[in-house]
Amino acid sequence: MLTAFAILTDGLVYAAYLFLVAVGLTLIFGVMKILNVTHGSFYAFGAYGAATAVGIYFERGLPAAGGFLFMILVAMAIGLVLGVILERGILRFVYGKDEVVIVLVTYATFLMLEDVIALIWGRQSYAAWQPMVAAGSVEIGDLVLSNYDIVLVALAAGVAMGGYWALKYTRYGRLLTAVIFDRETAAAFGVNVTVVYTVTFIIGAMLGALGGAVMAPKISVTLGIGVEVIVLAFAVVVTGGLGSIEGALTGALIVGLCRAAAVHLVPQIELFVIYAVMALVLVFRPYGLFTQAQPRKI
Amino acid sequence: MWSRQNIAGALAFAALAVAAPFLPSWLVSLATIAFANGLVVLGLVILWRAGLVPFGQALFYAAGAYTVALMSRYTGLRDVFVLVAAGALAAGLVAFLIGLLLARYRDIFFAMLSLAMSMILYGVLVKTETLGSTDGFHVETGTFLGYAPRGAALGLALFWLVLGTCGFAALLIATYFVSIAGVLAAPVRDNEIRVEFLGLSVDRLIHLKVVISGVLAGLGGALAALAVAHVDPNMAYWTTSGGFVFVTILAGAGSVAAAFVGSFVFELARSIAIDFFPGTWQIILGGALLLTILFLPEGLGSLAGRLRRVPEKAS
Amino acid sequence: MNAILSVRDLEKTFGSIVAARDITLDVPPQQVVGVIGANGAGKTTFINMITGHLRPTKGSIRFEDRDITGLPSREITRLGISRSFQVAQIFPSLTVFENMCAAAAIARGPDSMLARALVPLRSRATLEEADAAIELFGIGSWRDARSATLPQGVRKLLDIAMATVGAPRVLLLDEPTSGISIEEKFGVMDVVMSALKSRKITVLFVEHDMEIVGRFAERVLAFYDGTVIADGAPAVALADARVRAFISGTRPEAVAEAADA
Numbered sequence: 009m010l011t012a013f014a015i016l017t018d019g020l021v022y023a024a025y026l027f028l029v030a031v032g033l034t035l036i037f038g039v040m041k042i043l044n045v046t047h048g049s050f051y052a053f054g055a056y057g058a059a060t061a062v063g064i065y066f067e068r069g070l071p072a073a074g075g076f077l078f079m080i081l082v083a084m085a086i087g088l089v090l091g092v093i094l095e096r097g098i099l100r101f102v103y104g105k106d107e108v109v110i111v112l113v114t115y116a117t118f119l120m121l122e123d124v125i126a127l128i129w130g131r132q133s134y135a136a137w138q139p140m141v142a143a144g145s146v147e148i149g150d151l152v153l154s155n156y157d158i159v160l161v162a163l164a165a166g167v168a169m170g171g172y173w174a175l176k177y178t179r180y181g182r183l184l185t186a187v188i189f190d191r192e193t194a195a196a197f198g199v200n201v202t203v204v205y206t207v208t209f210i211i212g213a214m215l216g217a218l219g220g221a222v223m224a225p226k227i228s229v230t231l232g233i234g235v236e237v238i239v240l241a242f243a244v245v246v247t248g249g250l251g252s253i254e255g256a257l258t259g260a261l262i263v264g265l266c267r268a269a270a271v272h273l274v275p276q277i278e279l280f281v282i283y284a285v286m287a288l289v290l291v292f293r294p295y296g297l298f299t300q301a302q303p304r305k306i
Numbered sequence: 307m308w309s310r311q312n313i314a315g316a317l318a319f320a321a322l323a324v325a326a327p328f329l330p331s332w333l334v335s336l337a338t339i340a341f342a343n344g345l346v347v348l349g350l351v352i353l354w355r356a357g358l359v360p361f362g363q364a365l366f367y368a369a370g371a372y373t374v375a376l377m378s379r380y381t382g383l384r385d386v387f388v389l390v391a392a393g394a395l396a397a398g399l400v401a402f403l404i405g406l407l408l409a410r411y412r413d414i415f416f417a418m419l420s421l422a423m424s425m426i427l428y429g430v431l432v433k434t435e436t437l438g439s440t441d442g443f444h445v446e447t448g449t450f451l452g453y454a455p456r457g458a459a460l461g462l463a464l465f466w467l468v469l470g471t472c473g474f475a476a477l478l479i480a481t482y483f484v485s486i487a488g489v490l491a492a493p494v495r496d497n498e499i500r501v502e503f504l505g506l507s508v509d510r511l512i513h514l515k516v517v518i519s520g521v522l523a524g525l526g527g528a529l530a531a532l533a534v535a536h537v538d539p540n541m542a543y544w545t546t547s548g549g550f551v552f553v554t555i556l557a558g559a560g561s562v563a564a565a566f567v568g569s570f571v572f573e574l575a576r577s578i579a580i581d582f583f584p585g586t587w588q589i590i591l592g593g594a595l596l597l598t599i600l601f602l603p604e605g606l607g608s609l610a611g612r613l614r615r616v617p618e619k620a621s
Numbered sequence: 622m623n624a625i626l627s628v629r630d631l632e633k634t635f636g637s638i639v640a641a642r643d644i645t646l647d648v649p650p651q652q653v654v655g656v657i658g659a660n661g662a663g664k665t666t667f668i669n670m671i672t673g674h675l676r677p678t679k680g681s682i683r684f685e686d687r688d689i690t691g692l693p694s695r696e697i698t699r700l701g702i703s704r705s706f707q708v709a710q711i712f713p714s715l716t717v718f719e720n721m722c723a724a725a726a727i728a729r730g731p732d733s734m735l736a737r738a739l740v741p742l743r744s745r746a747t748l749e750e751a752d753a754a755i756e757l758f759g760i761g762s763w764r765d766a767r768s769a770t771l772p773q774g775v776r777k778l779l780d781i782a783m784a785t786v787g788a789p790r791v792l793l794l795d796e797p798t799s800g801i802s803i804e805e806k807f808g809v810m811d812v813v814m815s816a817l818k819s820r821k822i823t824v825l826f827v828e829h830d831m832e833i834v835g836r837f838a839e840r841v842l843a844f845y846d847g848t849v850i851a852d853g854a855p856a857v858a859l860a861d862a863r864v865r866a867f868i869s870g871t872r873p874e875a876v877a878e879a880a881d882a
Contacts, residue, residue, distance in 0.1 A: 102599070107414060108417065109599055111414075112599055113600075115551075116592040118592075119595075120588060120589045123588040123589045126585060239425060246414075246418045276434075277433070278433070279428070279432055280425060280426040280428070281429075283429065286422045287407075287423065290422075294410070295415065485742060486742045487734065487737040489726070490742070492719075495714075497713075500710040500783075502695050503672070503784075504728065504787070505695045505699045505787060506695060507734075511737075514735070
């Protein structure tokens with residue numbers, strides 16, 4: 009019974025983490041049809057930025073909640089800047105090229121940014137545990153839950169609901185949805201697709217950085233965290249259906265719960281259960297859970 | 307089949323084989339690994355020509371490598387020819403089975419499913435204690451039909467083994483490229499539905515290509531295992547697959563020779579970059595890939611073609 | 622005389638939408654059939670079912686006395702029924718000759734995939750077959766042009782020519798002259814029909830231009846609302862009141878003029 013509860017809570021926390029990391033990736037793919045490997049860099053920059061921010065903030069003995077907020081704002085600012093530089097500086101020159109070519113471009117920039125991170129922050133690892141420790145924990149029966157994890161889950165839920173609401177009910181959100189469905193027709197109706205692309209990429213970058221920032225207190229921030237996370241994010245996004253926020257949420261939940269179950273019950277499969285789930289979903293739903301196949305008319 | 311690129315490649319190949327004993331040993335080792343990896347690249351070229359780019363070829367690479375390592379450790383077989391053949395065969399079997407599923411997908415989903423498969427293997431390898439987890443394990447030195455070289459002689463023997471294997475593979479694949487299955491890659495890439503309506507099962511054709519590229523990748527991995535004398539789960543990691551794709555794009559899909567030349571140039575460039583720019587070599591190589599994609603979408607191999615075409619136009 | 626193509630009670634529904642229903646007909650060998658009807662009337666659904674792109678919900682299709690209902694397109698092609706496309710389906714990065722060689726190699730090549738990996742594509746038989754088809758359809762002057770650069774008329778001819786290299790006995794042409802200018806339509810159809818006649822191929826062609834139908838068809842099938850409302854000689858079918866109301870319009874004289882020309 010305890011195990012089941014532990015699986016549920018662990019699964020939810022892990023799902024929250026996966027969702028925050030994956031939502032920006034799926035948004036960028038949905039609107040721009042780009043599978044953005046550089047998303048791993050956004051995550052890493054967010055984590056490093058958060059670690060630096062936490063270091064600066066907590067030296068002054070200011071209240072912990074502020075530290076959390078500060079860390080997030082710094083990370084998202086870094087995401088914004090990075091997003092602008094990459095989209096305007098590199099990506100916009102390859103729109104219209106083959107899908108796979110664009111993925112390789114984002115892979116190239118990802119590699120380059122790995123070195124940039126090392127140049128800025130060096131090769132040592134950073135810790136940013138203060139917000140997590142300050143948040144304390146709560147006891148439910150025999151289980152101890154970190155308040156930070158609860159905040160994480162709440163944040164993920166908030167982003168999910170906020171994103172869903174924004175896409176459906178705001179004017180700009182509906183514009184984005186139109187571009188997701190059919191870029192050409194949207195452009196023919198006067199939507200400035202270039203601006204939409206830039207804005208989407210920046211939002212995606214900020215969300216990626218947010219994911220990294222929020223995870224920073226839980227991990228050791230070192231080189232290579234982007235490398236690990238990007239392939240996880242791919243799995244979640246492809247499982248749920250590229251371009252769908254509901255897909256990212258569902259994919260994250262499925263993967264999160266399966267992984268938690270593996271960790272507690274069959275630890276040997278922990279590392280690959282995520283990819284096995286993705287492969288399984290693709291067998292039955294070749295385009296992911298929430299995407300329809302687009303048949304070709306002849 | 308005997309295009310100018312391939313003839314030049316064959317000559318360079320012969321020259322290398324003869325010159326090897328006189329070259330510095332670091333260059334010979336580098337070339338050994340580069341050509342072994344070139345086999346993986348060749349397999350990727352086969353799929354790229356049909357419009358498919360898998361992100362998980364490391365699956366077959368690692369399968370070949372670990373087959374060699376495990377056979378060597380548990381059966382006491384040391385003959386390199388037997389081990390390498392076994393590695394290629396094992397990878398081919400995996401490719402045949404995985405291919406049954408993979409061949410039904412295209413574009414990004416083909417790439418991602420391939421990636422997922424390789425990460426599953428990675429996960430298994432990392433979690434298996436007997437295989438050394440993340441550290442992997444050592445591969446015993448092989449023997450060459452009874453002959454057991456050591457030291458510099460071993461380096462040369464491995465180099466000639468790799469060179470010979472690559473030459474043999476190059477000949478086979480060059481023949482493949484002019485075969486019906488090989489030439490039909492472009493039509494499949496252009497308009498798969500028409501190919502079906504003309505009477506060919508595209509899924510089965512792609513399955514064949516997955517198997518051939520899997521065997522080549524396994525061959526590369528098997529040779530790499532012997533050359534480096536070590537295997538570890540990183541051989542199945544997505545960054546390894548990414549590296550192979552990287553080289554494929556740089557080299558281009560123009561000819562068989564391009565795969566090996568491209569791989570060699572890449573290994574050399576990477577070695578030099580790491581030595582002289584330890585903190586920024588990824589920036590340099592990433593930048594090179596970026597520039598290639600932007601200005602030479604057909605890879606560096608197409609440069610050779612372009613240089614030749616200009617004089618023809620002028621006359 | 623046995624029909625080369627027989628269709629019985631053919632029906633296709635997509636959920637609650639009935640795209641085609643109650644189609645029953647026999648086509649004798651070497652007949653040239655014009656298939657007319659407004660968009661959405663069921664003509665393309667009919668063709669897609671015969672060529673295996675769609676599986677019928679009900680009914681059967683027989684070809685040369687063999688049940689081919691529900692077989693995949695590639696098998697139906699191998700059995701002897703080919704089709705051309707409304708939007709020409711060619712291989713844009715290849716030359717006209719390379720397009721034709723690809724089609725010939727698929728049609729003539731060995732059946733096992735492994736054998737295809739060993740047999741060179743440019744065998745003498747394949748090259749000759751490709752050149753013969755190019756000659757037959759009169760696109761020889763475009764032989765080495767990249768097919769992406771072809772004008773529309775030549776693209777359609779290439780598309781149709783590729784469908785003939787497998788020596789089909791039945792050929793379905795989906796709007797062979799669509800996208801071709803009025804001056805050139807008749808010329809293109811002349812080339813196509815004489816080529817197909819010389820190869821003794823049974824033809825069903827979908828067409829919106831009634832003058833072309835009048836000129837080239839021996840028999841007309843008129844589709845409306847998913848089913849056949851008229852089936853007979855052009856003069857008769859095109860004069861049918863419902864055909865005039867729903868499809869051909871009210872000037873049958875123009876058709877008669879074209880038929881006499």
